[in-house]
Structures are given as C-alpha cells and as structure tokens.
Amino acid sequence: MSASRTEAPAAPAQAAPAAGVPRRPPGLAGTVLALMRKELLVELRTLESVPGMALFAVSTFVVFHFALKASAIAGNLAAGVLWVTLLFAAMLGVNRLFVADAEQGGFDGFLLAPVDRSAMLIAKAGSLLLYLIALELVAVPAFALMLLGPPIWPSLPWLIVALGLADLGLAVIGTFVAALAVRTRSRDLIGPLIALPLLVPIAIGASSITAPLLSAGQQAGPPARWLLLLGLYDLVFGLIAYAVFDFLLED
Amino acid sequence: MLALRLDRVARRYGEREALSGLSLTLERGATLAVLGSNGAGKTTLLRLLSTLLRPHEGTVEVLGSALPSQAWAVRGKIGLLGHEPLLYRELTARENLTYHARLHGVGKERVEQMLEAVGLSTRSQEPVKALSRGMVQRVAIARAVLHDPELLLLDEPRANLDPAASEVVEPLIGAGTDPSRPRTRVLVSHDPRSGIEEADVVLGLRDGRCELLAPADEVDVERAMELYR
Numbered sequence: 458m459s460a461s462r463t464e465a466p467a468a469p470a471q472a473a474p475a476a477g478v479p480r481r482p483p484g485l486a487g488t489v490l491a492l493m494r495k496e497l498l499v500e501l502r503t504l505e506s507v508p509g510m511a512l513f514a515v516s517t518f519v520v521f522h523f524a525l526k527a528s529a530i531a532g533n534l535a536a537g538v539l540w541v542t543l544l545f546a547a548m549l550g551v552n553r554l555f556v557a558d559a560e561q562g563g564f565d566g567f568l569l570a571p572v573d574r575s576a577m578l579i580a581k582a583g584s585l586l587l588y589l590i591a592l593e594l595v596a597v598p599a600f601a602l603m604l605l606g607p608p609i610w611p612s613l614p615w616l617i618v619a620l621g622l623a624d625l626g627l628a629v630i631g632t633f634v635a636a637l638a639v640r641t642r643s644r645d646l647i648g649p650l651i652a653l654p655l656l657v658p659i660a661i662g663a664s665s666i667t668a669p670l671l672s673a674g675q676q677a678g679p680p681a682r683w684l685l686l687l688g689l690y691d692l693v694f695g696l697i698a699y700a701v702f703d704f705l706l707e708d
Numbered sequence: 709m710l711a712l713r714l715d716r717v718a719r720r721y722g723e724r725e726a727l728s729g730l731s732l733t734l735e736r737g738a739t740l741a742v743l744g745s746n747g748a749g750k751t752t753l754l755r756l757l758s759t760l761l762r763p764h765e766g767t768v769e770v771l772g773s774a775l776p777s778q779a780w781a782v783r784g785k786i787g788l789l790g791h792e793p794l795l796y797r798e799l800t801a802r803e804n805l806t807y808h809a810r811l812h813g814v815g816k817e818r819v820e821q822m823l824e825a826v827g828l829s830t831r832s833q834e835p836v837k838a839l840s841r842g843m844v845q846r847v848a849i850a851r852a853v854l855h856d857p858e859l860l861l862l863d864e865p866r867a868n869l870d871p872a873a874s875e876v877v878e879p880l881i882g883a884g885t886d887p888s889r890p891r892t893r894v895l896v897s898h899d900p901r902s903g904i905e906e907a908d909v910v911l912g913l914r915d916g917r918c919e920l921l922a923p924a925d926e927v928d929v930e931r932a933m934e935l936y937r
Contacts, residue, residue: 477889
C-alpha cells in the first residue's frame with residue numbers, strides 16, 4: 458500500500474488543470490459538506506435508515522414491556538434495556554450506511570475526485586451521528602413513556618451527555634465497520650459480527666453512566682470515571698479509524 | 709509528450725490474470741481504441757488507468773505521474789465513463805452533477821452548462837431512476853466531463869444512445885478541437901469498425917494479453933474482428 462495518508466491533503470492543489478474549466482478545490486471541510494449534503498438528501502428521499510431504526514427501537518420497547526411484565530423499570534435494568542435497544546437499532550443504520558455508495562458506484566465517483574479521502578469517514582460518521590440523534594428523539598421519549606419508572610426530566614441533562622458520548626463512539630465505530638463490511642458478500646452479517654464486540658465497551662460505559670440517572674430518587678450526577686472512559690474510547694477509535702480509513706477505500 | 713506509458717503491466721483477480729505483460733505508450737491528444745471480447749481485460753485496463761485499481765506488476769504512468777504512488781496528482785485530470793453511470797438513483801441529474809461538481813471544485817454554472825450540453829435541462833429535476841437508459845447515459849457523460857478532464861476513459865460511451873443523442877454528446881466525448889487543450893482518449897469499443905475509425909492507435913486484447921497494437925491506419929477491420937472469435 459502506498460502512503461496515500463500523507464499524499465492526499467496535497468491532492469487538490471496539485472490536481473488542478475492548467476487551463477479549461479475554472480476550479481476551486483473544495484478542501485476537507487467543503488468535501489465533508491458536499492458528502493453530508495448528498496448523504497442526507499439520499500436518506501430524505503429513500504427514508505431507508507432513520508424510520509427503520511426508530512420503528513425497531515419502539516417495537517423493541519413494546520416487546521420488553523410485555524416480556525418483563527413491568528411498566529416501571531429503573532436503575533441497571535432500565536439502563537440495560539435502553540442501551541441494548543439503541544445499540545441494535547443503530548446497527549440497522551450502520552448496515553445501510555454505505556449501501557448506496559457500493560451499489561450505485563458512489564465509491565468510484567468519490568475516489569476519482571481529487572479530495573482527501575478522510576472526508577468520507579468524517580461525513581459518514583457525521584451523518585450516522587445525525588441519524589442516531591433522530592433515533593433517540595423518538596426512542597428515549599418512547600422508553601420513558603412505556604418502561605421507565607422514575608421521571609426522566611431530572612436526569613435529562615446528564616442523559617444527553619451520556620447519549621452524546623455513546624453516539625460519537627457508535628458513529629465512528631459504525632462507520633469504520635460499515636466501510637469494512639460493505640464490500641463483502643454477507644455484509645448484513647459481517648457488519649454486526651465485527652461491530653458488536655467493538656461496541657460492548659460503549660454499552661458497558663453508557664449503561665454504567667445511565668443506571669444511576671434512571672434510579673428512583675437519584676440526586677448525584679453520573680460517575681465521572683465512566684464518562685472519562687467513554688470519551689477516551691471514542692477518541693482512541695476515532696484516531697484508529699482516521700489512520701486506516703484510506704486503506705479501506707483502496708483497491 | 710506522452711499521456712500514457714505502460715510497461716509490462718499485470719493485474720490479477722485471485723488466480724485469474726485479467727491483464728498480463730501489457731506495454732504501450734500513447735501521445736497526448738491521441739485516441740487509443742481498446743478492442744477485445746468480453747473478459748479480455750478492457751475494463752480492468754480502464755480501471756487501472758483511472759487509479760481505481762493498482763497494477764500487481766509493471767509500471768503505469770498517466771499524464772506524467774506514476775501510479776499508484778502519484779495517483780493523487782492525476783485524479784481530477786481523468787474522466788471515467790464506465791459500465792456504471794456512477795450516479796445516485798434517488799437524486800436528480802442536477803443534484804448528482806452538483807455533488808460531483810463540488811468534489812471537483814467546479815462551479816454551479818458548469819453544471820447548468822453540462823445539462824444544456826447533453827440536452828437534459830428540462831428533465832434535470834427528475835430522479836435518475838425515473839430517466840431512460842439513454843438519458844442516464846447522457847447524465848453519466850456530463851458527469852465524466854464535468855471537470856474538463858485531460859484524459860477521457862470511455863467504455864462504450866454511445867451505449868444506449870440513439871443517433872440523435874450520440875450527435876448531441878459528440879462534442880463532449882469526441883476528439884476535441886481546442887489545440888491548446890489536447891484531449892487524450894482511451895475508448896473501449898465492441899464495434900471494431902467505429903473504434904478503428906475514431907482512433908489513432910488500436911490495442912487488441914485477448915485473455916488479458918496484447919494481441920494487437922498498431923497505428924489505426926495500419927489495422928484492417930478483419931484482423932480486428934479476429935479478436936472476437
């Protein structure tokens with residue numbers, strides 16, 4: 458493999474033609490914006506990811522509601538139910554993340570452009586993050602209504618912090634794994650098989666942060682140790698994904 | 709000045725050799741017609757030249773840059789029109805071209821210019837999935853030449869086009885008329901007669917190996933037809 462990581466940033470300036478159609482190389486931010494705009498437009502037209510994720514989460518809460526024979530859960534059980542559901546709902550979005558690109562030549566179209574390839578990681582992770590936020594806007598209220606015993610309002614600010622940290626990790630790892638799995642024949646199976654073990658630390662961290670928040674009569678904030686660990690895990694995986702993502706796109 | 713220089717290039721898919729020991733040079737501004745039956749290695753050659761594939765053996769130089777090490781220097785100077793249109797089906801022709809224009813740093817006015825040039829201004833707001841094959845091919849041609857590439861890699865560019873549409877896109881994918889901007893073309897064709905007519909040099913492939921490499925005016929159609937038997 459060549460050192461495309463070091464070469465890519467220089468590409469736009471060097472690739473401009475001497476004459477002909479005027480060009481202004483988009484740079485990393487411009488490329489990310491172009492990719493995200495396209496990504497969200499495709500999702501808006503197809504509605505293949507977010508509605509499916511939200512519907513899955515709500516259906517799962519309904520199943521838990523009847524399976525647990527309880528309409529008021531709290532603490533560890535509530536945190537576990539919430540995060541397992543969100544995790545599996547997220548996998549639906551992860552599996553769809555690169556499908557349009559793989560099936561409709563989007564990868565080739567992108568690889569032919571004189572742009573930094575890391576832009577695709579950032580744009581896809583950013584899009585997945587937006588999908589997860591949309592999912593949680595539906596799933597968390599549904600969870601509070603159908604299953605949660607204690608009121609959610611007092612713990613909402615810290616819950617948002619926990620959701621944000623977990624979403625970051627889910628978005629980065631999900632994008633990384635989706636790029637890895639999309640060119641395989643059994644991508645629907647390979648994706649979750651690789652992603653779920655990598656997401657277990659996020660599930661543990663997020664549950665540990667959330668459990669005290671969802672307990673009856675909770676007063677204190679979440680354990681700082683888990684917040685730090687989750688943030689660190691996001692950072693480490695973000696760096697790993699950034700370092701190797703170019704090679705996932707290469708022949 | 710050379711646009712392409714290939715020296716003993718090989719490319720495999722697993723055990724199968726898609727290209728083997730291919731050597732050729734092509735001057736800037738010239739057209740190379742690539743002939744050969746299905747599976748001869750034509751598409752693999754285009755993907756190698758477009759930087760999408762790496763050679764497993766030999767050296768490839770495109771527009772003076774060695775591949776794959778200097779691939780970044782030629783991306784953006786290459787326009788690829790392959791079997792796939794490289795368009796998102798759910799997006800409109802205009803949205804697809806705007807997306808590619810952004811990636812190539814080309815202005816919106818060029819998108820309008822290209823839609824006009826391929827005769828699709830009035831259908832530009834319809835999703836690509838609603839367009840006919842010929843129209844999709846025209847949008848794909850607009851996409852391939854949007855950034856005014858120096859090297860055009862064309863795989864059956866007139867496939868699905870009726871004679872009128874072929875005429876419409878001719879200025880975009882033809883040999884070019886501006887001497888200050890020589891347009892080099894590699895043209896894959898299943899029609900030896902038209903391929904030879906359009907080309908300066910003809911390359912014939914069979915099972916990934918070079919069977920024919922000669923100036924177009926020295927190649928007769930019957931000899932080229934042998935490649936398909």
